[in-house]
Structures are given as C-alpha cells and as structure tokens.
Amino acid sequence: MSFRQKLFLLILIPFILLTALQIGGLQQLIKQIRKTREQYEISEIQTIASRIELMLRMMENAAINLSRPVEIRNALERGDNNTLYDWSSSFTQSFDTILFSDQDGIVIARAPDEFRFGDSIAHLPFFTGTPGDECYLGVTELDGVNSITVSRLIKKYNDVVLGNVTISIAITPARLATLVRDPGEILLVYTNSERVSSNDSIRLRKDAYRELPYTEKFAPVLSHFRITFTDFSTYMRLLELQRSMTISSLLALFITSLVLFLLLRRELRPYSYITYALIHYAEQKSDLASTREQLETIPKNTNRDAGRIAAALLRMLEAVQSNLSHIETIAQKDALTGLANRRSLDSLLTAEIEKSARYFSPLSVILLDIDHFKEVNDNFGHQSGDTVLKRLAALLEANSRSSDLIGRWGGEEFMIISPGSSSEKARIYAEKLRDLLENQNYSIKIQATGSFGIAGYQSGDSVSSLIERADRALYRAKTGGRNRVEIEPPDQAGKSV
C-alpha cells in the first residue's frame, strides 16, 4: 500500500467513523422517539376505542330502557306521538336522533325533530336486521348522514313485535372531535362509503391511518374507523431528515474522498515521480542522465516542496555525474602524463582490433621505451624522470594524428595505437618520433632516446598477441642498440595465439 493510499485512508477513516456515528446516533434517537410515540399512540387508540365502545353501550342501554316501559309500548301501539316524543326528547342531550317506528317501519315519533314523523324507515338495514332479543348495532345513512345506529325491538307480551326504538349519533366532524383528546393532534376518521374526519383541515397519507381495536360485537361500527396522529408527520419528517442526512453524509464522504484523492495525488505525485526515478536508477533500469531527465520533467508548480527536493536531487545528480565522469577520466588516464593508462589502452585496443577485423582496415601498434631511463632517475632524480616522461607525452600528443591513440603502457614505456596505419606507415611515424625525442632539449643535461617496436594487426590477432609481437620488435630494438625502430614481421604463429 502506497504512502498516498495510507494517508488517504488515515484521513478518510475518521471521517467515515464520524459520519457513521452521526447517522447511528440519529437512528437511535429516532428509534427512541418512535418507541415512546408508539406507546403513547397505543394508549390513545385504546382510549378512543373505549370511548366509542362506551358510547355504543350507552346507546344500547338507552335503547333497552326505551323499549321496556308499558307506557311506551301502549303509546307505540296507539300511535301516540306525543308520549313517545316526550320520552325520546329527554335523551336528545346524549344522542342525535331517537325515533320510534311501528311494525311497518312508519316513524311514530322522532326527537328532536318533533314534527317530522310518518315517514318510513322500513328500507333501512336496522329495521329488518334487528335481532329478536338484542340490539342492532351498525352504521346507517340517516337523513343523508352516516350515523351510528342502535335499534331494538319493542314487544308486547315479550313476543309480539310492536316496532323499534332506534337511537343514532351522526358521524360528523364535530362528533368525532369530541372523541379525541386533541383534535389538532389526533385524527379520527370514518372511512366507509364517505369519509368524515375529526379535523378536515388536516389530511394525511392513506398509509398513516390505523385501525381501532374491536371485539366482534362492536365490529360493525368500530371497523369503519381509522385513527392517525398528526405527529406522524413529524416522525415522517424525522425519517426524511435521516434519509437526507444519510444521503448528504454519503455525498460529503464521496466528495471528500474525491477531493482528498485529487489533493493527495497533486501533492504527492512529485514525490512518487522522484521515488520511481530513483528506484529505476537504483535498479539500473535507467542511467543518471535519463534519471535527471525524469526529475526535470516533474511539474514543480504543483508542490513547491517536491519541486525543491527534485531540484536538489537534480543538482546532486549533476554533481554525482560530474564526479563520476571525473573518476572515469581518472580511471582511464595516467595521472602523470595525462595520457590513457594501460587499462584504458587495453579497452581501446580491443575496440580497434574489433573495428579492423570487421572492416579489414590496417592497424598498427607502436611500443616505445625510453632508453636508460633508470639512469636519468638515478642521476637527476625522479622529478627529472617525471619531467622527461611528461615532455615525451607532450611530444607524442603534439605530433600524432587525432585518430592515433596514445597512452602510457607502464613505467617509461608508451603505446601508440594507430588505426588505419600499416606497419610501414607506422614505422615512418615512429622514426619521426624517435628523431624528435633524440633532439629534445631539457633544461638540465639529459639525453633521452627511445626504442620503438611496431606490430601491424594481422587477422586473428588478439590484444595480447598483437602487443606481444610489438613487444618482440621493441626487444629487438633494445637489443639491436637502442634509439632505433623495429618492425615485427607478420607472424604465422601469431595467428594461432
């Protein structure tokens, strides 16, 4: 996992936790509110159901009481409107309508509507549906209004039906409002054919309404009622708040993650660049130059710190490169004369042999050894010896072609690799050098001459075989009296070396 990823998670995880805690807390709160509300609502629903039940029982009792007196039975039998009205009018405080009807369903008396009678209720369900010994209980449309209706038979001799006494309470908003504790908070709704609400100014969604509990006896009335609590909307708002909060939290989380990701990428990308460039270099997948190039391409304006680090690294790499090239130079040159050293000469000769072999071009190697150099050292000191060596080096450099490769082979021995030169050409060149050396003037009285051994490249020569042959020629020059040039003739045996 990268540093950027770790940093990303490090910042994001607390944020996620905080968001989760916030949402969880709200959830918990809502749960508690819901629980309290639920208990309250259950108790209110029970209370309202009990009130309606009580109302029904009162209606039942009134119906029973109005079905028993002999005076009522006689009045009903006679069609005595006045007596029946007197009896029923005393109940109008509690109920909306009390009516007496005869066995044909003709209304004999009705309270409080004193002078409205003689109409027929024979078509209404309670007239035919009233059981023999019990009360009819239901909701009936009376005078265009749905009304809770309780009806009971009035009998003579306990078996001859004279008619009915019917008590009703109209289901009106005002009546429903009296059944609830707070009409602003609790809605009691009658929902059968038409809807009547305890508070018409409030309308809630259908699914907000709940049934009232009821027993089988009161089912015909209670089953048509629904109840709801306006606070339900508060709860719904709370749920909506939770939903919107969750959504906004998730959105915030997403945006934060994105911004964080982009910010980290912008801020840390230069470091990644630097790291990758350095790792590549360390793994030798790139050299210093390309590493420098990579570092130079880092967008420095996005992160000034990273830019500064990259610039410093760049400077460091430049220094390293410079030092390396210096070291390389040191490794390839002879410290005293500044000419190529033996190791360098080896690799140069290897390369030139390869070239000659490939292109069949001539190549000659000249080995030069200063005669009696030990005596110079012994007689004039090492300082002078070094001077001789330096002068010789300068002389060789000054008088050779640019294509010639000159180096110190070791001690007072020098090598000249002369690409494109045959042995003869090399000999002329060596003669010229021998002559120049012989006539060289030194500040002190030193006489330095040189012996030259030349070998021309022949097919199959290796570095060692070529040098060996040049060395043999040098040996001959030494043994032949020094200050002279010798060429090693082509050696058939050399091929096999």
Place this chain on the structure above:
Amino acid sequence: MKARILLLAAVCSLGIYSQLQAETVKLGIFPSNEPARLYQVMEIFGDYLREKTGDNISVIVSHDYNELGLRLREGSIDIAWLNTLTYVRLKSVIPEMEYLATYMERSERTGEVIPYYRSNIVCLKSSGFSSLEDIRDQMFAFTDPSSTSGYAYPNMMLKKRGIDPESYFRKVFYLRQHDRVVEALRHGSIAAGAISDGTLSAAIRRYGDIFSVLAESEPIPLDAIVSTADFPSARIEAYRAALLSMPAEHPFFHAMQEVLGWNAAGFDVLDDGFYDSVREALKQ
C-alpha cells in the same frame, strides 16, 4: 285567666285555619295546549278569581285528561276547567261533581258569543286534497282519544261517512295537543288532522290561509267549569258570580286570543243538560 287565654288561642287558630282554607283553591286545567302557554294565560284567570273571591288560586295543568279526572276524584284539585268530552265522561263516573259554568267563544262567522264550537278535519291547501276520499291511505292525526273536537267528534264524523280511521288511513297518530296537529300538518308529517275551529282560526291568523277544511262537525257544547262535590255551595255561587261578571274586555280573554288562539268571550251558567247532545252523539 288561663281559660281565657286558651279560648283566645283556639279562636285565633280557627281563624288562621279558615283563612288557610280560603287561600288554597286549586284550579286544574286540561292540557289542550303547550303547558307553558296555558300557565301564562291561566295565571291571569286565577288572578281574576282571587280578586273576586278572595281565594288564592293555584293553577295546575294536568299531564293528560285522565290525570284531571283522577285529581277531581281524589280531591287534589278544587275547581277544574274540563273540555266537553272529559266533562261528559267524568260526570258519568263522578255524578256528584258540580257544574259551575260553561265557557263561551265569539263565533268567527257570526260574531255572536256562543257556548258552542266545532271540530274540523283539515289539510294543507298545497296538498291538493279536497275531500275525505282524497286522504285515503294517508297519514292522519287526532289530538287525544279524550279530546272532544280533536277526537270524539271528528271520529264520529268519519264513522258517519262509513270511514274506520284505523283501516282507512295508512296510519293514525295521536298528537295530544291541537296546535301539534297544526305543526305536523305544516311539516308534512300528516296529510290531514282533526282540530277545533278555534285552533284553526288561530293557525290561519298565525300562518295565513294555508289550510283547507275537509269536514266540519255539528256545534259542540264548549268546555265546562266544575268543582268537586266537597266545594262549599256558597263558594260555588261566588265563583259562578265571578265568571258571569267577567267583563268582555278583561285581559284574560285577550290573552286567550293572543296566546292560545281561542276566541274566548265569556262564561254562561247553563246546566248539565246542555251537554246531553254530546252524550247523544257519543252513543252513536
């Protein structure tokens, strides 16, 4: 001394007793109309009698005709204003009951002050009914089985035409008071009903000429004022004198007219025989 004081005390108590006796004359009246209205009018009547006789008059409106009969029999009232039918019926069961006077009205037709009235079977003009045949199978109302003009006479009129109300009409209601019959008519709860001509006149005055008379009875002797058998004869005379001398312009008659709609115009002292025509009619 002691004996004198005791005698004085005895005389005083007797005096107070007799005075108490004079103060409590209870006047019962049948519930022909809304009790509150009846009280309103009868209080004026009571005041007049008190003024004339020196008795304190307590007005009692009975719940129904039966109650009035019972009260007369048991003596919980002293004087009663009975409608004709109740008088005839009660007289047959309480013969000792004393007739005092007969109530009189001014005839709407002739302007005469007479001890008679009539019963009418009426409907609303708007109903379009013009005869008793038209109201067959309709809703019909009497006032009370004890009412003369609200039941006995109209029932008789129907019977004479061969109509049995219980089978002829779809339903027969008893509304007890005459003005309730008027209200039931106005509300369309009944097609026709029986009321006194006085009630009809009052209804016309109140609601306009919206009623049609489908049948009218013979003249019916008007209400009787009676007393219990125990009521002293000297007092009976005093009350008769008071009733006979009641001036035509007395506020009571005015109140009867205004509040109850009856054309009350005075009292006459006839006799029990005056009501024989009713007895005859009832026999039929």
